[in-house]
Amino acid sequence: MKLRRRAGIRHLLYHPWQLGLSLLGVALGVAVVVATGLAVESSRQALRVSVETVSGRATHRVVGGPGGVPDSLAARLGIGAGVRMLAPAVEGYVVSPVDPSRPLHILGIDPFSEAPFRPWLAGGPAADGVDGARLVTTPGGAILGAETASALGVEEGGRLVVQGGARTAVIEVVGILEAEDRWSRSGLLDLLVVDVAEAQEILGREGVVDRLDLILPPGEEGAALRARIEALLPAGTRVEAVGAEAGAMQDMLRAFDLNLRALSLLALVFGIFLIYNAMTFSVVQRRGMLGTLRALGTTRGELVRGILAEGAVVGFTGSVLGLLAGIVLGRGLVQLVTRTINDLYFVVAVEGVALSPGFLFRSLLLGTGATLLAALLPAWEAGSASPREAMARSSVEDRVRTLVPRAAVAGVIVLGVGAVLLALPTPGIEVAFGGLFALILGMALLIPVTTVVLVGFLRPAARRIAGVIGAMAARGVVTSLSRTAPALAALVVAVSVTVALGVMIQSFRGSVVGWLDTTLVADVHVTGPSVVAARPDGEIPPGLAGTARGFPGVVGVSSYRSVALQSGGVLTRLLAVELDPRGEAGFEFLAGGEVRDAVFAAFRAGEGFLVTEPFAFHRGLQVGDTLSLDGALDEEAGALERPVLAVFRDYGSEAGTVLLSRDLYDAHWTDERLTSLAIFLDGSGASEEEAARIASRLREAAGPDTPLVIRSNTELRERSLEVFDRAFEVTRVLRWLAFVVAFIAVFSALMALQLERRRELGVLRAQGMTPAQVWGLVSMQTGIMGGIAGLLALPVGAVLALVMILVVNRRSFGWTLEVDASPELFLQGVLLAVAGAILAGIYPSWRMARTSPAEALRGE
């Protein structure tokens, strides 16, 4: 190994604290990114595999609207269009009382049509002993994967109770599929295959199927066949290529994924600051040595390459460690991410973390690249080390002081760029994140100049409080600016981002609480068992609304039908409502609602839609714009087109929802089903007992085979907040991880700074300063730095919070949030900085107190 490289590596090894903390910084940053990436990738892969498993080899499918596809259509297409490869499928979700937290994906098929599509389910004994025909011959027969069977504690021949959208059924396991590989295992996870008729009964879909799978030949022959099929299709049904649905589902997760990734990148940014700090420190510490090397004939390029090589070694080692930690962390995080997706979007079962060589390579590259990026400036700094440094040591700080105004100017420019990016009239989330990161960098560049100004104010006070030692402690922050500025910048950024994240979560929660207070006006809420917690998607008997209206004490009922519609290649959630006038009070209009009565009159008359804020945002809709929904039965128009009457506040769905009157829905779709009811009781603030009484009567009316989920206003409110809190659990975990990285950044930066002052402290000890006074000096200086960082983090954190709330969140999800920042969050930030700083001073003080001045004066 070359001597210069050897000297560099030894320098790292002789400063194990610095090296350890640098490695920790990279490792933690990479671990958070890897864990988040794994969680996101795993859930996406699970979704893809799940869709592919149930789609099999189908190339196209016939789909209908919410009413589905009449099952008689299969025969019509077979005879009329000559379609041979066609298989009906009914899909839905059920839960078993054995594990209600585990939604089971039910797939109803016709085993005798299955051979070309899903050969593993074809009729007749298959190689693995599973006979699809038994689905037909055994009443309630079901096939499931071995892992799912084991999780539910059933074996072949065993029985399992399941609750579908509207009823309870008992199924019998007639076959257990052994997955051949991880891919199949993931596809089969929580999948329950039954005969199509059985699925129709369990899901309350008699007479209709969700789709008819098709295999169309390629080229003109396929196009001709498709044309023949389309000619026979009834209104409201259409042929679409397989993959459209999966694509639409993946699209729904885009903003969610991006936000998680951006959050995880923040942790890496802290890591970068940590590395930058450590590398800068390491360069500054060695300026004399670097100057000597330059004097001996080492070129600038050789020095820069040397420092970058050190950075690469640290980056790669830290990345490997981070990768390992990230995989472990990812296993925990994937559960949280999956639960959030299940709560807010759709059901997806994740079998494990998806580790691909490409992902691992990218992660290593990211960690090493980030470290090299962080090492660039210190490397340039090393290259600019003049050989004169070998002779004159004080010039470093002189030079750094001249850089302060330049850094400030650069900071203002970068801030300007950030502000422009944030102000750009584009809905792009990436641009918003670019703006956010530019703001963070710009503010970091302004920290040295702010520090100089603040210390100027602090110094007289420090002198009054602690005499010469106080003045020295304050002045020391500015005289060693080459060391203190990067440490302070790391500190301020880390603390302010954790403060900003805290404010964002708090604001979001506050907004949701306020929204729930406005929206939840009914006393009792009724729905069927739902598999997606954030919205009711179960079913209740259609007649239940009328029954409820007849109960004594009930003064009004609003009924809802929630369906997902493929419209224009995008999944659109429709909510057909029959609103009680009391229910109308729960709407907070953000646009178009100036004359509420007129809006509701037009809405009831089916003259237009009400849309949620995220829906309007994502589709770029404004009041008065026409919204077109595909799949309606209106044959002439081909689509249902109505204007948007008003936009209302809603935090229930990130993708957004379209509200239409029940009458308008019934006129365009054949679907009598109901999803939920909101019941208003007599007298304001009806008691829980009253609600319980109504619940009991509703259950009685529905019958024992129809499971109902009935919640009082209070219960629903609590449940909604529970879902909200769960949704933000990932963010909270990431915030805490960022917090930990921030703390380490604070700790390492200041500790390294104090350890580096060993010689200076040795001089003070030699001049008669006692260990206690050294302790006081070090603690005071780190305390001052912590205080400055905490102080600066308050405005910076507030600005970042505003950007996250008003721009990033808005562009990601389309929600407007009320800013809600409690003083505790800011106090927490200041405490983080000060506590980290004081803790960082303990070890150097202790070490100095134990070291004889003579030893310290010997230097390195």
Place this chain on the structure above:
Amino acid sequence: MPSLVRLEGVTRAFPEGGRLRSVLRGVDLELQQGESVALLGPSGSGKSTLLNLLCGIDAPDEGRVEVAGVALHDLSERERTLFRRDRIGFVFQFFNLIPTLTVEENLLLPLELRGGVTSEGRTRAADLLERVGLGDRGRSWPDRLSGGEQQRVAIARALVHTPDLVLADEPTGNLDQETGRRVMAVMDELVAESGATVLVVTHSPELAARMDRTLVLRNGRAEDLAP
């Protein structure tokens, strides 16, 4: 004797407090091959600046700096660095040994910078260490050596790649008188053997007296001090 170093009308000024302070104001200077020269002058007279110009660390504002026939004032910073690694040996007041390299490795460093350490180079390094009386300390770390020992290693390092010109910036300034004397004896002997030209910046008349010639920097100009 042919001249190794030739300076003509060299000026150098530095910004200070918003103004330019002239340190060198037209230095003319010639050093012969194998000559040993002491450079005297009060603090701030420009001795170190002159040294920096001679080794290519710095460039003159005006004038010519030629060392071993190479016009340093015409070279780029990188070219001056490459010239320095080949032709110049440096001895610093504070020794400036690389603390993370052993004594032996410190000696081998200039050879490596020139392209690689050959067996001849290793032998020469070992020989020089013997000559400076530290043959048994090759594996020691610099901070385990006394000041005098460190400076002897620095002298060996300055000569290991057989430079044409050895520049020493107050080489005994950080040593006691006796140690300084011994260190200079070693240096005199080794430099004389190598045939290199040596320029020593010093405040010590005793050290200056050991040299062939003494120059003094006064008012930004170099003057020969009469023997």
